[in-house]
Amino acid sequence: MRIEFKSAESRATAPLLRQAPARPRARLGLRRRRSPGERLLEALADLAQGKATVLSHTESAWASVTFAGTRHRVVLEFRGAEGVEAGECFIAFLPEHEFTLPGQLVADAAVVEVDHQLEPPVLRVTTELLLLEEG
Numbered sequence: 001m002r003i004e005f006k007s008a009e010s011r012a013t014a015p016l017l018r019q020a021p022a023r024p025r026a027r028l029g030l031r032r033r034r035s036p037g038e039r040l041l042e043a044l045a046d047l048a049q050g051k052a053t054v055l056s057h058t059e060s061a062w063a064s065v066t067f068a069g070t071r072h073r074v075v076l077e078f079r080g081a082e083g084v085e086a087g088e089c090f091i092a093f094l095p096e097h098e099f100t101l102p103g104q105l106v107a108d109a110a111v112v113e114v115d116h117q118l119e120p121p122v123l124r125v126t127t128e129l130l131l132l133e134e135g
Helices: 036-047 080-096
Strands: 052-063 068-079 104-117 122-133
Touching: 036 052, 036 068, 036 080, 036 104, 036 122, 052 080, 052 122, 068 080, 068 104, 080 104, 080 122
Parallel strands: none
Antiparallel strands: 052 068, 068 122, 104 122
16 A cells, blocks of 8 residues: 655655664664554545545644544545545545544544546545544
């Protein structure tokens, strides 16, 4: 699985998980621990059937009297007829999807904006997700 990022200025792509510079842990063969945001992007890519490109991802701290967590806003782009079809399924299934993120509970997942272009077929989906820390 690979998620690509596209900036507004250039349409250059880069892998989601970049290799960190060699550290003592890496030299010992230990893997870098992925953040909840990275795990969330991987879960969204799976739900998007690998057909989405991440255009942007923002994360901000969130807290209430009883809970703490993070709010995520993710903009995905689906291209081509196959991609748009996967995007439509993504829109339908996201609100009820059961995420499994270690140490995190997805309390809310919503599609907040959809932009559809017919020629060439492109679907942009903006989502907002609230992750709460378990425990």
